[in-house]
Amino acid sequence: MKELYEGLRLGKATRDAYGEALRELGTKHDDIVVLDADLAKSTKSAYFGEEFPDRFFNVGIQEANMVGMAGGLASCGKVPFISSFACFVILKGFDQLRMAVAYPKLNVKVVGSHGGISPGEDGASQQSIEDVALACSLPGFVVCVPSDEYQTRAAVEAAYRHKGPVYIRTGRPKAPVIYDGVPQDFEFGRATVVREGTDATIVANGLMVGAAVVAHEKLRRDGISVRVLDMATVKPLDEDAIRRAAEETGAIVTAEEHLIHGGLGARVAQVVCRTHPVPMEFVGLNDTYAESGDPGALLRKYGLTADDIATAVRRALERR
Amino acid sequence: MGDAAASRLEKGLDLPALRDMATRIRRHIVTMLAEAKSGHPGGSLSAVEIVTALYFGGILRYDPKRPDWPDRDRFILSKGHGVPVQYAALAEAGFFPVEELMTLRKIDSRLQGHPVLGTAPGIEASTGSLGQGLSIGLGMAMAARLDRKDYRVFVLLGDGECQEGQVWEAAMAAGHYAPNNLIAIVDYNKYQLDGAVADILDLEPLAEKWRAMKWHVREIDGHDLGAVLEGLEWATSQPGPACLIAHTVKGKGVSFMEGENAYHGVAPTEEELARALGELEDVLTRAEHSIEREAAEEREAGR
Numbered sequence: 001m002k003e004l005y006e007g008l009r010l011g012k013a014t015r016d017a018y019g020e021a022l023r024e025l026g027t028k029h030d031d032i033v034v035l036d037a038d039l040a041k042s043t044k045s046a047y048f049g050e051e052f053p054d055r056f057f058n059v060g061i062q063e064a065n066m067v068g069m070a071g072g073l074a075s076c077g078k079v080p081f082i083s084s085f086a087c088f089v090i091l092k093g094f095d096q097l098r099m100a101v102a103y104p105k106l107n108v109k110v111v112g113s114h115g116g117i118s119p120g121e122d123g124a125s126q127q128s129i130e131d132v133a134l135a136c137s138l139p140g141f142v143v144c145v146p147s148d149e150y151q152t153r154a155a156v157e158a159a160y161r162h163k164g165p166v167y168i169r170t171g172r173p174k175a176p177v178i179y180d181g182v183p184q185d186f187e188f189g190r191a192t193v194v195r196e197g198t199d200a201t202i203v204a205n206g207l208m209v210g211a212a213v214v215a216h217e218k219l220r221r222d223g224i225s226v227r228v229l230d231m232a233t234v235k236p237l238d239e240d241a242i243r244r245a246a247e248e249t250g251a252i253v254t255a256e257e258h259l260i261h262g263g264l265g266a267r268v269a270q271v272v273c274r275t276h277p278v279p280m281e282f283v284g285l286n287d288t289y290a291e292s293g294d295p296g297a298l299l300r301k302y303g304l305t306a307d308d309i310a311t312a313v314r315r316a317l318e319r320r
Numbered sequence: 321m322g323d324a325a326a327s328r329l330e331k332g333l334d335l336p337a338l339r340d341m342a343t344r345i346r347r348h349i350v351t352m353l354a355e356a357k358s359g360h361p362g363g364s365l366s367a368v369e370i371v372t373a374l375y376f377g378g379i380l381r382y383d384p385k386r387p388d389w390p391d392r393d394r395f396i397l398s399k400g401h402g403v404p405v406q407y408a409a410l411a412e413a414g415f416f417p418v419e420e421l422m423t424l425r426k427i428d429s430r431l432q433g434h435p436v437l438g439t440a441p442g443i444e445a446s447t448g449s450l451g452q453g454l455s456i457g458l459g460m461a462m463a464a465r466l467d468r469k470d471y472r473v474f475v476l477l478g479d480g481e482c483q484e485g486q487v488w489e490a491a492m493a494a495g496h497y498a499p500n501n502l503i504a505i506v507d508y509n510k511y512q513l514d515g516a517v518a519d520i521l522d523l524e525p526l527a528e529k530w531r532a533m534k535w536h537v538r539e540i541d542g543h544d545l546g547a548v549l550e551g552l553e554w555a556t557s558q559p560g561p562a563c564l565i566a567h568t569v570k571g572k573g574v575s576f577m578e579g580e581n582a583y584h585g586v587a588p589t590e591e592e593l594a595r596a597l598g599e600l601e602d603v604l605t606r607a608e609h610s611i612e613r614e615a616a617e618e619r620e621a622g623r
Binding site: 054074076080100104106 | 390436437438444445446447448449451452454455456457458459460461462463464466467473485486489490492493496497
């Protein structure tokens with residue numbers, strides 16, 4: 001995978017950063033309780049469980065019950081962080097997220113690991129390509145897909161501060177490092193300009209921010225100046241940053257490790273067509289599941305690399 | 321504990337007064353459903369004695385003036401379609417005015433068609449998508465344990481609802497964590513929307529299923545207020561989670577609705593309402609007469 005992020009250092013996996021941030025938060029806040037559904041070693045919620053066994057519930061392999069329990073704990077004043085693979089906690093727990101969390105607006109933090117197709121070899125059943133669209137469809141949910149270990153730490157802290165339901169998606173592989181350290185100004189709903197540019201804007205999140213930065217370099221060598229926006233928060237979107245990108249750069253490409261329908265791209269397009277319509281292209285999975293394979297090979301086969309983003313930028317520029 | 325709540329704990333109504341309360345609640349149920357012109361009479365009426373015993377038999381600790389009192393007992397109506405019985409009890413208990421019952425299911429009402437947390441005071445969970453209340457209740461029970469509080473959590477489940485897999489996820493998890501403050505009550509009225517539970521997807525052996533999940537289980541007559549009270553007191557004194565399987569009759573208390581599944585989700589018409597209220601009026605009157613007669617007999621005996 002490293003070869004896909006030329007020029008960037010591979011840091012910790014965002015799931016690792018989640019586990020560490022959660023353990024740290026646990027030392028400061030007694031009201032945090034953590035639930036997992038027998039994937040604690042994979043989601044890294046086990047870091048918290050080892051430190052605070054009394055406040056850690058490994059409920060076994062039953063996502064629906066885990067989400068319901070979190071609702072009950074939250075209604076009694078606890079701040080539950082609940083984890084499983086993204087596909088399991090969101091898809092298997094979806095009606096429970098609706099009834100026991102979103103509808104009553106309870107203070108539950110959902111953290112799904114193994115987002116996207118980069119979990120790799122286990123195949124499509126363990127990969128998660130629908131979770132962001134589903135989470136965004138729940139009224140009142142904040143939905144965040146952080147790009148690297150530092151932003152993940154900031155997002156987990158922000159999730160604790162935020163009163164209400166939050167979904168954070170983390171990833172399995174080591175993630176290219178985007179930030180120098182934990183961004184102190186991180187807040188939900190505010191995008192970060194990772195690279196400046198004038199000819200087009202790439203709006204990306206998660207692992208795709210690294211690919212966007214590499215695309216920025218490749219295009220720069222060809223004389224094309226591209227802005228890279230890290231849109232970690234898919235909901236609420238930073239509408240202002242999107243409008244400015246459309247006005248100032250005149251073309252937008254979205255990049256997400258997710259289906260292009262219902263996720264980041266679709267939501268950004270809604271803002272672009274309402275505020276300042278410009279040509280758009282969408283990098284992501286187009287109505288298909290992926291398969292088993294080495295993560296790097298998968299990202300190449302399914303069109304989620306810097307080269308794919310650069311090609312999409314050129315297509316958008318042709319239509320401007 | 322607040323004074324009002326403390327007194328509620330001490331003072332349950334006596335059996336004749338509880339029976340009257342049950343009848344009043346039945347009158348509210350049929351009246352509000354007729355006014356709403358929709359809703360679920362059958363499964364509301366079958367749970368009347370259970371809900372009456374909880375709220376008025378000295379079981380639930382609550383303070384209607386402080387519905388968010390942190391140490392209150394929680395009651396979750398997991399079979400959310402039966403919510404008229406809970407709204408009626410909450411109104412009678414003073415959580416909101418009895419007149420508000422007539423706003424059920426209407427626009428801008430706090431009394432939503434199924435329970436919604438944060439609307440009517442006294443509602444503890446949003447339900448209506450079946451199978452979810454026990455998980456929420458288990459979360460509450462574990463919160464009490466973490467905070468070293470002694471509040472109890474009561475969850476009323478429908479029988480058809482027990483076909484949902486999540487009920488058994490929660491039951492298994494509760495058996496494992498073994499909270500002694502979690503009580504499940506199954507309103508076993510034997511019918512679900514499409515027909516008899518035994519025909520559609522039989523639950524039996526139901527008690528054995530709960531026992532297999534490491535619950536303490538008792539079966540009771542869910543319309544015998546004395547038995548319900550005794551069962552609830554037994555359930556709250558068990559060392560782990562307890563389940564009361566309450567055998568009930570769907571539509572109980574209204575002759576033409578009893579065991580008649582057509583009234584699962586159909587509100588009474590004006591004429592049916594008049595008949596139902598007439599029958600329930602007779603029950604109240606008979607009860608008053610019998611109280612007077614008992615009092616007279618006691619006077620006789622004392623003389």
